[in-house]
Amino acid sequence: MLAPEATDLPLRMLRGLLLLFLLLIGIAILAMALITAAAGIDHDVMVEIAGPARNIASTSAFALFAAIMACGMVLLLLAVTFVRHLLAILDSVGAGDPFIPANAKRLDAMARTMLAIVIGGFALEMFARWLEARYAFGVSVDIGNPAGGLMLVLVLFVLARVFAHGTALREDLEGTV
Amino acid sequence: MPIRVKLDDMLHERRLTLSELSARVDITLANLSVLKTGKAKAIRFSTLEAICRELDCKPGDILDYSAED
Numbered sequence: 305m306l307a308p309e310a311t312d313l314p315l316r317m318l319r320g321l322l323l324l325f326l327l328l329i330g331i332a333i334l335a336m337a338l339i340t341a342a343a344g345i346d347h348d349v350m351v352e353i354a355g356p357a358r359n360i361a362s363t364s365a366f367a368l369f370a371a372i373m374a375c376g377m378v379l380l381l382l383a384v385t386f387v388r389h390l391l392a393i394l395d396s397v398g399a400g401d402p403f404i405p406a407n408a409k410r411l412d413a414m415a416r417t418m419l420a421i422v423i424g425g426f427a428l429e430m431f432a433r434w435l436e437a438r439y440a441f442g443v444s445v446d447i448g449n450p451a452g453g454l455m456l457v458l459v460l461f462v463l464a465r466v467f468a469h470g471t472a473l474r475e476d477l478e479g480t481v
Numbered sequence: 482m483p484i485r486v487k488l489d490d491m492l493h494e495r496r497l498t499l500s501e502l503s504a505r506v507d508i509t510l511a512n513l514s515v516l517k518t519g520k521a522k523a524i525r526f527s528t529l530e531a532i533c534r535e536l537d538c539k540p541g542d543i544l545d546y547s548a549e550d
Contacts, residue, residue, distance in 0.1 A: 479522030481512040 315398055326384060333380050340373040357441040368435060372443050375428050377401050379421055386417045403474060408467035415460035424454035485545045488517045491536050506531035 322330055343350035347362055348350045357365040389410045425447035432445035492502060499517060503510040508528060515521050516528075529540055536542070 476523075479515070479536065481508065481516045481521045481525055481528055 312398075315394065319391065319398075321392055322387055322394065326387050326391075329346050329380050329383055329387070332376050333447060336373050336380075338364050340370050343369055353443075355440060355442045357439045360439045360441070365439065365441060368439075368441065369443060372428065372432060372435070372445065375424065375431075376445070379424050379428065382424070386414055386421070389414045389417070403413050403467070403471055405468070405471045408464055408471055411460055411464035411467055415457050415464055418460060419457045422447075422450050422457065425453075426450045482519070483546055483549050485547065486516055486519050486534070486543065487523070488513075488543055491542055492517075492539055495536050497536070502532070502535060505535045520547055 339349075339353065343353065344366060347366070350366060354365075359370075391409055393402065393407050396404060396407055422470055425445075429445045431448045432443050435441045435443060492499065499513050500510055501511050506513075506528070508531065512528075516524065524544075529543070532538075532543060533540060
């Protein structure tokens, strides 16, 4: 919920964008679930999406297809967790006091989540490529260059440390006259 | 806490109120009140110096240490 003090426009716009992002992720998860279900019900749908698999039984091909989709959905759920932490930090800015230990923990959790997304995404892409090479089974997974994600992980870990130290220093100063 | 603040005693001895001291040392009444009631976690040397200057006393006249029971 938007804190009542959060009346400043850039903050509201950022919050709106993050909520839009959450909505898009939600739609993507729903679409992936529907596609997987449709592919399970009608084999032709799967052939339409992934192409005709070679050297593998259709039930096994579907299992692999469903596994890739499930992994993709898990990665998207991790992205939801990431954005929710970011929203909570933004709300603490709106509430007037972002320099709290909870935000240091949130940044740390965001770094770990992003690390899981980068590693998981990379592994998923490698798995999809292997499937395509072996069974001509074209589930295209393109996560992009993991270097950018890894840099973000490092930045988040550093910021988490800075926040943790900063809030500890502030606690020290409280009660000093 | 084993550190006891004796500001109240010194003020009484010097016939000064906390508000008067606050005006003289340029420290807010709220902060001096925190110090006087023993709720402060730390005291800056600059605060201690200003109080000692205005009350014409030593830090030991304001702060006391006794081991906890």
